Amino acid sequence: MRTIMVGSRQSALALTQTGQVIADLERLCAEHGFAFKFEVKKIVTKGDRILDVTLSKVGGKGLFVKEIEQAMLDGEIDMAVHSMKDMPSELPDGLINGAVPRRIDPRDCLITRGGQRLAGLPQGAKVGTSSLRRSSQLAALRPDLDIQPVRGNIDSRLKKLESGEYDAILLAAAGLTRMGWQDRVTEYLPPQDCLPAVGQGALGIECREEDSELRKLLLLYNDEDTALTVAAERRFLSVLNGGCQVPIGAFATLAAEGIASGAGEGERSLTLTGMVGTPDGARILKETRTGTDPVTLGEQVAEALIAKGAESILSQLRG
Numbered sequence: 102m103r104t105i106m107v108g109s110r111q112s113a114l115a116l117t118q119t120g121q122v123i124a125d126l127e128r129l130c131a132e133h134g135f136a137f138k139f140e141v142k143k144i145v146t147k148g149d150r151i152l153d154v155t156l157s158k159v160g161g162k163g164l165f166v167k168e169i170e171q172a173m174l175d176g177e178i179d180m181a182v183h184s185m186k187d188m189p190s191e192l193p194d195g196l197i198n199g200a201v202p203r204r205i206d207p208r209d210c211l212i213t214r215g216g217q218r219l220a221g222l223p224q225g226a227k228v229g230t231s232s233l234r235r236s237s238q239l240a241a242l243r244p245d246l247d248i249q250p251v252r253g254n255i256d257s258r259l260k261k262l263e264s265g266e267y268d269a270i271l272l273a274a275a276g277l278t279r280m281g282w283q284d285r286v287t288e289y290l291p292p293q294d295c296l297p298a299v300g301q302g303a304l305g306i307e308c309r310e311e312d313s314e315l316r317k318l319l320l321l322y323n324d325e326d327t328a329l330t331v332a333a334e335r336r337f338l339s340v341l342n343g344g345c346q347v348p349i350g351a352f353a354t355l356a357a358e359g360i361a362s363g364a365g366e367g368e369r370s371l372t373l374t375g376m377v378g379t380p381d382g383a384r385i386l387k388e389t390r391t392g393t394d395p396v397t398l399g400e401q402v403a404e405a406l407i408a409k410g411a412e413s414i415l416s417q418l419r420g
């Protein structure tokens with residue numbers, strides 16, 4: 102019996118989603134005869150130590166994964182569960198993304214203290230979000246709101262809402278759902294109004310490239326549809342050279358088999374929408390394209406946005 106060491110950040114969300122993945126993998130092991138057991142090892146990352154400063158100013162690329170990747174290369178751990186949206190676009194030599202399990206709800210949601218929906222929030226209501234992507238799209242919908250940064254894990258953000266520090270906050274529905282807190286959601290924002298972050302709602306399972314035993318199990322856990330849509334979104338983001346701290350959103354969907362418009366036999370059509378906005382929401386650029394190859398599609402949507410002026414918005418933010 103081999104013990105698979107699973108590295109995890111210490112936040113409630115990280116530990117919860119790691120536990121849920123382990124439960125899924127244990128079921129797959131039993132079904133397919135893998136002799137693995139799993140043990141969690143907690144790891145503190147740089148991102149966890151500096152959560153109180155403004156991450157968007159530090160330039161948060163990979164801030165939550167570096168220590169975890171080092172532990173994996175050193176053999177202290179064998180795998181780690183990441184939120185896809187926090188996973189860097191390039192993994193270090195020797196590590197791979199071994200599985201992208203089925204995505205859950207990709208949407209952002211609004212949680213208000215008074216129970217009003219977005220349209221019912223009073224003028225000047227204080228809404229907490231530290232995501233430039235969310236504040237850009239929220240300001241475009243409701244320019245009269247007082248949008249303010251909010252830091253910390255999901256649990257501490259919800260506490261700041263309850264204590265009256267904010268009238269509303271925006272969070273990813275996926276994080277709340279994984280914590281079992283979906284009853285806190287006041288309103289789900291449709292992707293047309295608030296395009297999610299690249300990979301939102303999806304996870305990635307990182308492991309060593311040479312660990313063929315574990316990779317066989319992870320292959321069974323991979324969801325091909327999710328992997329395709331996330332690949333298109335991530336290619337889009339990397340062409341625009343964005344991390345998670347830029348006002349960039351993207352969301353891809355896969356048509357059901359047989360209704361692929363213009364796709365060849367056996368091919369399925371992917372539709373990708375991408376957006377780049379100014380932090381104040383005064384300009385929101387959006388493009389939608391359909392295709393069959395996720396990489397090409399990601400590039401086409403990125404190039405269409407660059408043609409519309411996305412680069413000048415992004416270069417201003419890079420300073």
Ligand SMILES: NCc1[nH]cc(CCC(=O)O)c1CC(=O)O
Nearest residue numbers: 184186272273275276301302303
């Ligand atoms: N930015 C932090 C983060 N990274 C992943 C999630 C949960 C959602 C997901 O798995 O996509 C969250 C919380 C949030 O954005 O509200």
